[in-house]
Amino acid sequence: MVAELDELVEAFAYHTEAQTWEIFNGDAKAGNKHAKKAIAAFEKLCAHGDAGRDALAVLFTHTRMDVRTAAAGFLLRHRTAEAKAVLEEAAKGKGLIPFEASECLKRWEEGTWALDPADPAGPLDIQPARRARPRTRDKAPQGRGRGLKRGKSGD
Numbered sequence: 001m002v003a004e005l006d007e008l009v010e011a012f013a014y015h016t017e018a019q020t021w022e023i024f025n026g027d028a029k030a031g032n033k034h035a036k037k038a039i040a041a042f043e044k045l046c047a048h049g050d051a052g053r054d055a056l057a058v059l060f061t062h063t064r065m066d067v068r069t070a071a072a073g074f075l076l077r078h079r080t081a082e083a084k085a086v087l088e089e090a091a092k093g094k095g096l097i098p099f100e101a102s103e104c105l106k107r108w109e110e111g112t113w114a115l116d117p118a119d120p121a122g123p124l125d126i127q128p129a130r131r132a133r134p135r136t137r138d139k140a141p142q143g144r145g146r147g148l149k150r151g152k153s154g155d
Contacts, residue, residue, distance in 0.1 A: 005048060005055040012041040013059055013067045020066040023096070042074050046116065053078045053116070060086050066097050073104045074115050084108070 015038035022031035045052030057079050059071035072086035090101035107113040 001048070001051075005045065005052060008041045008045050008052070009055050009058060012038050012045070012056060012071070013062060013064075015041065016067050016070040017064055020064075020097070038070065042116075050078065057082065065090050065093075069097055069101045069104070073101075076104070076108050076113060077116050077118060 015034040019031045019034035019038060022028070022034060042056065045056050048055075053075060056071050057075055059067050060079075060082055062068045062071070068086050069090045072083040072090075076083045076087075084105065087101040087105050091098050091105060104113070
């Protein structure tokens with residue numbers, strides 16, 4: 001069982017790191033695929049109860065901030081003091097990961113955080129962020145905008 005937990009923790013860390021890399025390189029679709037795999041690893045860890053959650057807590061000292069903060073975000077209920085300390089430290093910086101850490105802490109404080117509820121009714125309902133509207137590449141811009149110069153006619 002220990003080997004299985006270690007593999008799941010490794011998968012969580014790998015997919016969290018890969019998600020960050022894909023997002024920073026502008027590929028949200030690939031990033032979301034890695035996010036789903038990290039979430040799946042977390043759900044499998046949770047299936048082992050607190051032993052699975054405790055196994056994930058080793059990532060609180062991971063060398064990468066994105067991995068530390070992801071683990072802390074998921075473990076706020078189970079390891080509150082330790083997870084908050086990781087998130088508070090990360091939130092002191094600038095950039096995407098510190099922003100995410102501060103948002104996670106805000107959701108925890110306002111009582112809307114629900115990444116690992118104490119008594120889930122089923123699988124976690126965690127979805128990667130989606131765009132408000134899909135991009136359309138085949139449609140030309142209308143009116144003033146991309147491709148048209150101000151004050152110039154389309155002649």
